[in-house]
Amino acid sequence: MIAFGLFIAGLITPPLAKQRRALRPSTAVPWRSASGLRLGHGVRLWLDTLHFGPILGSILVLSASTDRTGTSGVELLSIYSLGLGLPFLLTAWFTNLFLAHLKRLRRWSGAIHIGAGVILILMGAP
Numbered sequence: 001m002i003a004f005g006l007f008i009a010g011l012i013t014p015p016l017a018k019q020r021r022a023l024r025p026s027t028a029v030p031w032r033s034a035s036g037l038r039l040g041h042g043v044r045l046w047l048d049t050l051h052f053g054p055i056l057g058s059i060l061v062l063s064a065s066t067d068r069t070g071t072s073g074v075e076l077l078s079i080y081s082l083g084l085g086l087p088f089l090l091t092a093w094f095t096n097l098f099l100a101h102l103k104r105l106r107r108w109s110g111a112i113h114i115g116a117g118v119i120l121i122l123m124g125a126p
Contacts, residue, residue: 001124009117010110056080 006012059080063073105112 002121005117005120005122005124007117008120009114011117 003012007014059073059076063076
């Protein structure tokens with residue numbers, strides 16, 4: 001974690017980070033675009049972070065094994081689906097707002113990188 005913090009802060013540069021390649025522009029095919037791959041990876045990490053399986057399994061077992069009606073199971077699954085999908089909807093709604101303010105944020109990117117690196121170094125320090 002300390003090494004990654006040093007890298008983020010710009011104090012060290014691993015040999016692989018120096019390699020530069022010209023990227024070809026992506027075509028209109030979604031599965032070939034880099035952004036589609038990033039979105040898929042983000043969804044995968046998000047589902048793993050939420051412990052998707054155990055929580056959904058618990059909801060299904062709870063709604064099937066108790067004396068609840070079918071509507072209570074639907075309510076539980078609806079709330080679960082809302083909690084799972086809401087971050088993605090918010091991301092989609094606020095992407096244009098974020099991109100509009102990105103130019104102002106670029107001015108502070110050096111300070112943000114140094115601050116993030118210091119936080120990572122402090123987290124990795126014993």
